[in-house]
Amino acid sequence: xxxxxxxxxxxxxxxxxxxxxxxxxxxxxxxxxxxxxxxxxxxxxxxxxxxxxxxxxxxxxxxxxxxxxxxxxxxxxxxxxxxxxxxxxxxxxxxxxxxxxxxxxxxxxxxxxxxxxxxxxxxxxxxxxxxxxxxxxxxxxxxxxxxxxxxxxxxxxxxxxxxxxxxxxxxxxxxxxxxxxxxxxxxxxxxxxxxxxxxxxxxxxxxxxxxxxxxxxxxxx
Amino acid sequence: xxxxxxxxxxxxxxxxxxxxxxxxxxxxxxxxxxxxxxxxxxxxxxxxxxxxxxxxxxxxxxxxxxxxxxxxxxxxxxxxxxxxxxxxxxxxxxxxxxxxxxxxxxxxxxxxxxxxxxxxxxxxxxxxxxxxxxxxxxxxxxxxxxxxxxxxxxxxxxxxxxxxxxxxxxxxxxxxxxxxxxxxxxxxxxxxxxxxxxxxxxxxxxxxxxxxxxxxxxxxxxxxxxxxxxxxxx
Numbered sequence: 155x156x157x158x159x160x161x162x163x164x165x166x167x168x169x170x171x172x173x174x175x176x177x178x179x180x181x182x183x184x185x186x187x188x189x190x191x192x193x194x195x196x197x198x199x200x201x202x203x204x205x206x207x208x209x210x211x212x213x214x215x216x217x218x219x220x221x222x223x224x225x226x227x228x229x230x231x232x233x234x235x236x237x238x239x240x241x242x243x244x245x246x247x248x249x250x251x252x253x254x255x256x257x258x259x260x261x262x263x264x265x266x267x268x269x270x271x272x273x274x275x276x277x278x279x280x281x282x283x284x285x286x287x288x289x290x291x292x293x294x295x296x297x298x299x300x301x302x303x304x305x306x307x308x309x310x311x312x313x314x315x316x317x318x319x320x321x322x323x324x325x326x327x328x329x330x331x332x333x334x335x336x337x338x339x340x341x342x343x344x345x346x347x348x349x350x351x352x353x354x355x356x357x358x359x360x361x362x363x364x365x366x367x368x369x370x371x372x373x374x375x
Numbered sequence: 376x377x378x379x380x381x382x383x384x385x386x387x388x389x390x391x392x393x394x395x396x397x398x399x400x401x402x403x404x405x406x407x408x409x410x411x412x413x414x415x416x417x418x419x420x421x422x423x424x425x426x427x428x429x430x431x432x433x434x435x436x437x438x439x440x441x442x443x444x445x446x447x448x449x450x451x452x453x454x455x456x457x458x459x460x461x462x463x464x465x466x467x468x469x470x471x472x473x474x475x476x477x478x479x480x481x482x483x484x485x486x487x488x489x490x491x492x493x494x495x496x497x498x499x500x501x502x503x504x505x506x507x508x509x510x511x512x513x514x515x516x517x518x519x520x521x522x523x524x525x526x527x528x529x530x531x532x533x534x535x536x537x538x539x540x541x542x543x544x545x546x547x548x549x550x551x552x553x554x555x556x557x558x559x560x561x562x563x564x565x566x567x568x569x570x571x572x573x574x575x576x577x578x579x580x581x582x583x584x585x586x587x588x589x590x591x592x593x594x595x596x597x598x599x600x601x602x603x604x605x606x607x608x609x
Contacts, residue, residue, distance in 0.1 A: 160477035164470075171465040232459025236520075239425055240478040241451035374427050 157242030161250030
C-alpha cells in the first residue's frame, strides 16, 4: 500500500506542476461535443436524442487522448526501469499510476459532462444516471487504456496505435454507458446497465493491472 | 558457494548472440569490473543481474536461490544505476529522491536523503528543480539515490559518465565504504575508477559466434533461428 500511495502522490504532484494535461482533456471534450450541434444542426429534439451518445463518444476520445503519456515520460527518462526494479510489485505501481490518471482526466470529465448535457438539451431526468454511469465507466477506461499505453512503449507514432488498440475495447462501456442514460430518459430503470458497468469496472480492476505490468516488463527487455 | 553468482549465462538480444557461457561469482565485499568493447554486453549483463532481462540459458542465483523465483526480494537487495538518471525536471532534487525512499520502505526518508546529498556534495541543491541541474549534478543525484535505503548489491552501468575527476574519486570512496559494510559492487566503466582490487570480467572473452553456440544447444525444431539456415549462418 505504501508503494501505491507513493506513486499516486508523485504522479499527482507532477500533474499539478506541469498541469496542462487535465485542462487539455476537458477542453478537447468540450470542443468535440460542441462540434455536433454544428454538424447535425440546431434542432433541439435531435440534439436531445443524440446527447447521451455524443457525450460518451467524446468522453472516450478525450480519455484516450491522454493515454499515450501515462507511461511514456517515465519510459523515456529511465524512471520506469527503476520502478520495475523497486521492491514493490509492478501491479501496484500500475494501479497507482492508473488511479492518478483517472483523478486527473476521468474526474474532470465527469464534472464537465452535465454542462455538455445542458448544451445538448438533454432531459434533466438523465443527469444523475449520466454521472453515475461515468463514475463507473471512466475508471474502467483508464484501467483498460493503461494496457494500450504500456504496449506502445518504444513504438513510433504510439498515439495512433494506442487508439487502434484501445478503442475497440471501449465499445462495451460505450454501449452500456449510453444505454443507461437512454433508459433513464425513457423513464425506465437503468439499474441493469449500471450493474453491468460496475461488473466491467471490477473485472478491469482485477485483470488489467497484471496485463499492463506484463506489457511493461516486456517493454523493459 | 558464492553469495551472488551466475553460471553458463547466454544473452540473446534480438537475433544477436551478445555473449555465451559466461559465469561469475561474488561474495560480500567483492567488486567486479566489467570490461569489453562497445556492444560486448556490459549493460546487458548488468540488466540480467538486475532481473530486467532473462538469460537465454543459465541462471543467476543469490544464496542458491534463482533471482527470478522471488523478484521482490531481489529488487529489495539491489540498487541499479542505468544510463539514464530518471530525474523529473519539475521536481526538486529532494522530491525526486523521496519517491525511491518511499518505495524502498525507508523509515526516516528525510534524514537518509540529507546523508546521501551530503555524501555527494550536492546538499545545497536539494530544493533545486531537476531542469536546472547540470548533467554532472543530475548524475550525482542519481548516485545519491542508490545510497537511500538498505542494499546488498550495487549494479552500476557506467557510473562515471558525466562526473568530473573529483566526483569520480568520491564515487570510488562510496564504493569502498559500501564494500567495507559487506556490499557487492558490479560496475562497468571506460575510465579508471580508483576501486581497490576489483575482479576483472572481460566480456570480449565470452563473445562466441552464433553458429558455434547453436551447435552446442540443440534448439527445438520449431525454433525460428535454427530452422532457418540462412539466418543461422549470419
